[in-house]
Amino acid sequence: MSGVAETAIEILPRRRARMSLLGWIAATVVVLCLALAVCGPWIAPYPAGTIVSQTVFGPMTWAHPLGIDYLGRDMLSRVLSGARYTIGVALPATLIASGSGTLLGMLAASWGGAADQVISRAMDTLISFPSLIFSLVVVAALGSPAIVLILTAAVIYTPGCFRIVRSVAVGINETDFVAAARARGERNLVVVLEEILPNMVAPILTDFGLRFVFIVLLLSSLSFLGLGIQPPYSDWGGLVRENIDGLSQGAPAVIVPAIAIAILTVSTNLLIDSLPGRKVANYGG
Amino acid sequence: MSGSIADKGTGDAKGGRRRKAGDLFLLRLVLRRIGVSLLLLLAVSIIVFLGTELLPGDVAQMILGQSATPATVAALRETMQLNDPGWLRYLHWLFGLLSGNPGTSLVNGMSIAELISGRLANSLLLALLTTIVVVPLALTVGITAAVWRGSAYDRVVNVLTVAAVSVPEFLFATAAVLIFAVRLHWLPALSYAAETDSLRALFRSFALPVGTLSIAIFPQMARMTRAALINTLGSSYVEMALLKGVRPVRLVLRHALPNAIGPIANAIALSLSFLLGGIVIVETVFNYPGLAKLMVDAVSTRDVPLVQACAMIFCAGYLLLVLIADIASILSNPRLRYR
Numbered sequence: 001m002s003g004v005a006e007t008a009i010e011i012l013p014r015r016r017a018r019m020s021l022l023g024w025i026a027a028t029v030v031v032l033c034l035a036l037a038v039c040g041p042w043i044a045p046y047p048a049g050t051i052v053s054q055t056v057f058g059p060m061t062w063a064h065p066l067g068i069d070y071l072g073r074d075m076l077s078r079v080l081s082g083a084r085y086t087i088g089v090a091l092p093a094t095l096i097a098s099g100s101g102t103l104l105g106m107l108a109a110s111w112g113g114a115a116d117q118v119i120s121r122a123m124d125t126l127i128s129f130p131s132l133i134f135s136l137v138v139v140a141a142l143g144s145p146a147i148v149l150i151l152t153a154a155v156i157y158t159p160g161c162f163r164i165v166r167s168v169a170v171g172i173n174e175t176d177f178v179a180a181a182r183a184r185g186e187r188n189l190v191v192v193l194e195e196i197l198p199n200m201v202a203p204i205l206t207d208f209g210l211r212f213v214f215i216v217l218l219l220s221s222l223s224f225l226g227l228g229i230q231p232p233y234s235d236w237g238g239l240v241r242e243n244i245d246g247l248s249q250g251a252p253a254v255i256v257p258a259i260a261i262a263i264l265t266v267s268t269n270l271l272i273d274s275l276p277g278r279k280v281a282n283y284g285g
Numbered sequence: 286m287s288g289s290i291a292d293k294g295t296g297d298a299k300g301g302r303r304r305k306a307g308d309l310f311l312l313r314l315v316l317r318r319i320g321v322s323l324l325l326l327l328a329v330s331i332i333v334f335l336g337t338e339l340l341p342g343d344v345a346q347m348i349l350g351q352s353a354t355p356a357t358v359a360a361l362r363e364t365m366q367l368n369d370p371g372w373l374r375y376l377h378w379l380f381g382l383l384s385g386n387p388g389t390s391l392v393n394g395m396s397i398a399e400l401i402s403g404r405l406a407n408s409l410l411l412a413l414l415t416t417i418v419v420v421p422l423a424l425t426v427g428i429t430a431a432v433w434r435g436s437a438y439d440r441v442v443n444v445l446t447v448a449a450v451s452v453p454e455f456l457f458a459t460a461a462v463l464i465f466a467v468r469l470h471w472l473p474a475l476s477y478a479a480e481t482d483s484l485r486a487l488f489r490s491f492a493l494p495v496g497t498l499s500i501a502i503f504p505q506m507a508r509m510t511r512a513a514l515i516n517t518l519g520s521s522y523v524e525m526a527l528l529k530g531v532r533p534v535r536l537v538l539r540h541a542l543p544n545a546i547g548p549i550a551n552a553i554a555l556s557l558s559f560l561l562g563g564i565v566i567v568e569t570v571f572n573y574p575g576l577a578k579l580m581v582d583a584v585s586t587r588d589v590p591l592v593q594a595c596a597m598i599f600c601a602g603y604l605l606l607v608l609i610a611d612i613a614s615i616l617s618n619p620r621l622r623y624r
Binding site (some may be wrong): 022061129130131133136137139140141213217224225226227240244247250255258259262265266268269270 | 326328329333405443444447448450454459466467524558561565582589592593596599603608
């Protein structure tokens with residue numbers, strides 16, 4: 001389990017202090033995707049639910065650049081409107097996972113002792129579920145309203161963030177300036193928030209990006225299995241599923257939303273990978 | 286976990302200590318690691334069981350439908366032992382699982398053991414074929430990238446694997462179908478041929494699922510192999526060998542690789558645990574009659590006992606792979622042997 005962290009942590013060759021061109025391109029794409037989540041439906045050429053064509057699974061044309069879906073709707077509009085369901089569920093889930101993982105990790109590191117042991121063992125238990133299997137069990141019991149999806153993804157990815165944060169925070173906790181703050185008589189929470197947290201913003205942000213990628217992939221997979229966001233709302237994974245019958249006809253409607261997911265996740269990951277000063281690459285759960 | 290356990294052995298161990306005592310120590314470490322896995326599996330089973338407790342509404346009512354009379358519902362509750370306290374039902378369920386009798390499906394009343402057995406074999410076959418394909422490929426790419434680290438080749442491999450790690454499996458699956466089945470007509474699209482009498486038929490029905498799964502776990506495995514070998518290549522004894530003029534091929538194969546085998550075995554086992562996510566998608570896309578497809582269908586029909594049994598098998602498989610990974614890293618640490 002912690003073998004993940006052990007072997008996957010890798011000291012990369014020292015990077016240039018500035019971000020690479022690839023990094024800048026990735027950053028632009030990520031920002032564009034986030035913008036789509038806000039204003040996607042407004043810039044879509046047609047309302048997402050309207051049937052605009054008689055041809056089902058139509059090819060890419062000038063009028064419909066991304067083709068036609070299984071009901072004759074414009075795929076470009078469907079994808080633009082779907083962005084907010086993909087990102088709108090994944091982002092809060094990542095915020096909760098990253099926030100709780102960071103807080104628990106720092107507290108566990110600063111408390112040490114039995115409390116640290118209890119929290120760490122609880123996280124070990126959570127991490128011994130394969131993520132998709134865990135969410136399948138939850139969805140089987142509770143169905144898949146958005147709030148259940150958000151909380152499930154948050155619970156699944158809290159331990160990963162916890163481990164990284166805890167391992168970094170243990171080191172910071174032993175530095176002189178933390179000892180000085182404790183000697184001044186600062187309360188533990190103050191030490192954690194004012195001394196430890198500001199010194200680990202970079203790893204936390206990096207980890208946030210990775211968790212976001214994992215959560216987008218998990219939620220898309222669930223939607224693809226028909227167990228994520230339910231119709232009439234369709235996120236990108238759901239768009240792939242509803243058009244899967246067009247696969248044997250080579251319809252663009254199947255592949256386009258899958259590519260949209262890949263563009264979002266790959267550029268997020270490349271952005272993290274090219275951040276200046278990034279030293280640790282972890283691809284564990 | 287391996288980290289904390291393994292670290293205890295890296296203290297001031299000296300090579301001259303008796304070997305036998307070291308072996309005993311190692312055995313204790315491994316046994317303790319197996320014990321931890323069993324405890325985790327127990328904890329996992331409790332969480333999985335809580336799934337039924339969380340189920341809104343009455344299971345008996347759900348099976349019988351809205352039109353059932355209260356008397357029949359009460360009778361079914363009695364036969365399903367739903368009136369027992371939760372912990373008793375948990376123990377009942379757990380011992381059922383252990384004795385190979387995980388109960389009956391809520392949807393069609395069939396024995397879960399019967400539903401699962403054939404499906405499990407199919408999934409294991411798929412996983413085995415994927416392992417055979419992906420391990421040599423990933424090792425080759427990982428090792429070469431580590432040897433030529435910093436080169437253009439290494440950078441290309443790095444960018445491609447970072448990208449591929451974050452691509453959803455169903456994109457690989459649908460793209461493979463579009464290219465090989467729809468455009469090129471080399472392989473059948475979404476059909477799975479049950480009769481695999483000839484080698485060619487076997488290849489035709491397994492090429493796309495195995496190929497997709499391999500692509501899904503390849504980047505992870507190649508990256509971790511590279512990282513494991515680079516750690517060894519950075520050590521001072523390798524630098525020493527380099528300085529005294531050992532040829533590069535011999536340096537990697539004779540000096541670095543033997544010490545990297547443990548971490549690499551660890552990397553392979555951990556990457557294989559990523560199969561579990563991929564296999565759910567791949568079996569669904571290709572309509573492959575495996576355990577994961579059974580589980581996804583069971584989730585759609587809210588067949589909770591069947592979901593629980595499948596989940597336990599997957600979690601046990603996952604924990605087993607992680608256990609193998611950790612034992613590989615314990616056994617490969619020579620400092621633990623002389624203690």
